[in-house]
Structure formats: structure tokens, C-alpha cells
Amino acid sequence: MKDKILFVDDDSNLLAAFQRNMRKQFDCDIALSGLEALEMFRTKGPYALVLADMNMPGMKGIELLERVRQVSPDTVRMMLTGNADQQTAVDAVNRGQVFRFLSKPAPPELLVPALEAGLKQYSLLRLEREILEGTLAGSIKLLTDVLGMVAPEALGRGQRLRESMSRFARHLGVASSWELELGALLSQIGCASVPPAILQKISLEQPLGTDEAEVLRRVPQIGHDLLFAIPRLAEVAEIVHYQEKRFDGTGFPHDAVEGEVIPLGARVLKILHDRLILEGDGVVKQRAYETMHERKGYYDPYLLDQCFKCFGDFLLTAISHDQPVATLHAHNLTPGDVVVSDIMTKRGMTLVTAGSSLTAMMIARLENFRQIGELQEPLLIQQKATR
Numbered sequence: 001m002k003d004k005i006l007f008v009d010d011d012s013n014l015l016a017a018f019q020r021n022m023r024k025q026f027d028c029d030i031a032l033s034g035l036e037a038l039e040m041f042r043t044k045g046p047y048a049l050v051l052a053d054m055n056m057p058g059m060k061g062i063e064l065l066e067r068v069r070q071v072s073p074d075t076v077r078m079m080l081t082g083n084a085d086q087q088t089a090v091d092a093v094n095r096g097q098v099f100r101f102l103s104k105p106a107p108p109e110l111l112v113p114a115l116e117a118g119l120k121q122y123s124l125l126r127l128e129r130e131i132l133e134g135t136l137a138g139s140i141k142l143l144t145d146v147l148g149m150v151a152p153e154a155l156g157r158g159q160r161l162r163e164s165m166s167r168f169a170r171h172l173g174v175a176s177s178w179e180l181e182l183g184a185l186l187s188q189i190g191c192a193s194v195p196p197a198i199l200q201k202i203s204l205e206q207p208l209g210t211d212e213a214e215v216l217r218r219v220p221q222i223g224h225d226l227l228f229a230i231p232r233l234a235e236v237a238e239i240v241h242y243q244e245k246r247f248d249g250t251g252f253p254h255d256a257v258e259g260e261v262i263p264l265g266a267r268v269l270k271i272l273h274d275r276l277i278l279e280g281d282g283v284v285k286q287r288a289y290e291t292m293h294e295r296k297g298y299y300d301p302y303l304l305d306q307c308f309k310c311f312g313d314f315l316l317t318a319i320s321h322d323q324p325v326a327t328l329h330a331h332n333l334t335p336g337d338v339v340v341s342d343i344m345t346k347r348g349m350t351l352v353t354a355g356s357s358l359t360a361m362m363i364a365r366l367e368n369f370r371q372i373g374e375l376q377e378p379l380l381i382q383q384k385a386t387r
Helices: 012-022 034-044 061-071 086-096 108-150 152-172 178-185 189-193 196-203 210-217 219-228 234-241 264-280 285-293 301-310 360-371
Strands: 004-008 027-031 049-053 076-081 100-103 326-328 350-352 379-382
Touching: 004 012, 004 034, 004 108, 012 027, 012 108, 027 034, 034 049, 034 061, 049 061, 049 108, 061 076, 076 108, 100 108, 108 152, 108 189, 108 360, 152 178, 152 189, 152 196, 152 264, 152 301, 152 350, 152 360, 178 234, 178 264, 189 219, 196 210, 210 219, 219 234, 234 264, 264 285, 264 301, 285 301, 350 360
Parallel strands: 004 027, 004 049, 049 076, 076 100
Antiparallel strands: 326 379
């Protein structure tokens, strides 16, 4: 299937000539106005390339290309103009990020190579995006697998925070929440650097020494540094970095950032994480709200109120009230199964917390503990619905 081109001009004769001369070489659609072009993007897209006249009544070519850049970032944008003055060029580059200018009238010997170059650019952009997205997905899977191996409790906490973040973002009307959700999931990734002895103390709820507590305080910074180096995760890294920052500017990191300058995801994550801790101590909704409300300067007041409007007695958990609970052994587990009751060693150390969704690496770790006779079995599990 050929990549499609959309030619936009208010001159119907010019559009007819364009279709007549180019239809053998290109898959072309036409539009008589900017509004019609945007509607075609919605109903007939995607388009690999859009060629728009600069001077159209109503929506000008620059405005159209700017809107196209927002709704279809990969579409290559080209402009046809009869008066390419310097200001027109500057506006087109800054607002519409135009790939190429063509002067009217554009003869076929100039138009055809320009369109071919535009389609080639589109293919390169798509290939780059596919590679980047594949790398990003692989990087996230690697990070979660590593965290699930060395600190499964931290991964389980991140999984629960992600589910709650997803619902809360919808409640707030956030248009695109993937960065907020990923920030919640990977908020504890810095725990991968924490020595196992400290993680075991946390699991057994033993007190930490001063130096050990300092190691934990560095977890957000380490998480930020890990994520910042991955393409497209700079904003996620900032959410992780500021997750312990209080609304009044106190707390980590020690800088001048405060109030609504703190990333939205970090402000939400601070509320969700602290409420999750209270719930773990058995504090239910009303008392949790009162406790958090008394912590002056800790939280964004609006977001704190909205959090308790959004959720019932507790934050979200992957455990379903409608799905049966199975009693299984480690070798029967499948990635995606949900842990209903904490999975423990025979010495009392928590390996996976209730509400966690099992990954392949987490299951491999449990199997290792089973083989050396350290795993408490059977396990209470809600199996994947696809089984």
C-alpha cells in the first residue's frame, strides 16, 4: 500500500490538475480548505505528506501545517507559495516545521522529486520511531525485570501506584498519562541499587541505621539518573526525581523548586505513595485524609482533595473481588498472575507483596527459593483470565 499525499489549495482547477498529473505516481487526496484537510486527517488518514498553499481564505497554510504537526507529528509538511518572503519562511519553519518550500506554479520536473524526497523522509521518520519505541519498550522491560529480581516488593508497589495513577489521571482529565503512569511504575527503580541486607531489613520491618537510611534517601536520585539516559524518558526521570519533594519546597531534592513548579506526576505520586503507606498500616480513607491534611506543606491541596474524591476506601489494587483465588505452587505460576497474599520465605522474609502482578523474572526467583526449600507454599493466586 502506497503512502498517501494530501494536497490542499483553494483553487479547484489546480487541485484537479494535480490529481490528473500525479495519480499514476502517487496516491493522492485533495482538500479545498484547511478545515477540510483536518477532517480528512481524521477520517482518511494517516497521510505521509501534506502539501498546502500558503495563502488560503480562512485557515492559512502556516496554521494548517501547525495543526497537522500536532495531530500527526510524523507527516512531512511542505508549503506551496507565490511569495516566499523571509517572514513567511521563518513562521513556516518555527510553527509548521516545514520540510520544503515550493514556488507557484511548481512544474512537474520540480514537484515530483520534491514529493519523492518528502515520502522518503516520512519513511525514515517512521523507521526511527519504530526503532526508538522498540528500544524504549525493551529498556522498560529490562528495568522492571531487574527490579523484580532484586526488590520485588518495590516493583509490586510501583505496579499498584501505576494502576492508581492511571485512574487518577483520568479523574483529573489529563489527556496523555503515559509518562505519569510510567513514573509511578518506575518510581522505585533506584531500589535496585540498595544492598540486599537493607532490603531484607525493610521486608522484616527491622529498624535501619543512620547510614542505611541515607542509602534509601538516595533512591529517587539514582532512579532519575538511570532513567534520564533513556530516550524519551526525561520527563519520567523528573517525576521520579521529585517524588519525595513537598509542596512547600522542603524535602529531596534540596533545590528552589516548589508548588506547581514541581512536576504534576511527582505531586500526584507523593500523595499516592504516602496514602499507600498509611493503608499498609491499616489506616482507612477518612483517617488517612485527616492524617495527610494535618501535614502542612506536604501536598498540593487541590490534588490531595481530589485523590480522596477519586478513590474509595483504598487505592487501586490488581486483586479482583470477582475473580476466584487459586492455591498454587511456584511451578504453576504464569506471568500476569496476581498475588493475593504475601509470598514469604520460611524465615519470614517477604518475597512478593499482595497485589503484585508476577513477571517471568519474579517467578524464576520464586522457583529458585523453592528449589532450596526456602519458599512457603502453597501460594494464593488469582490467575490470568486467559488461562
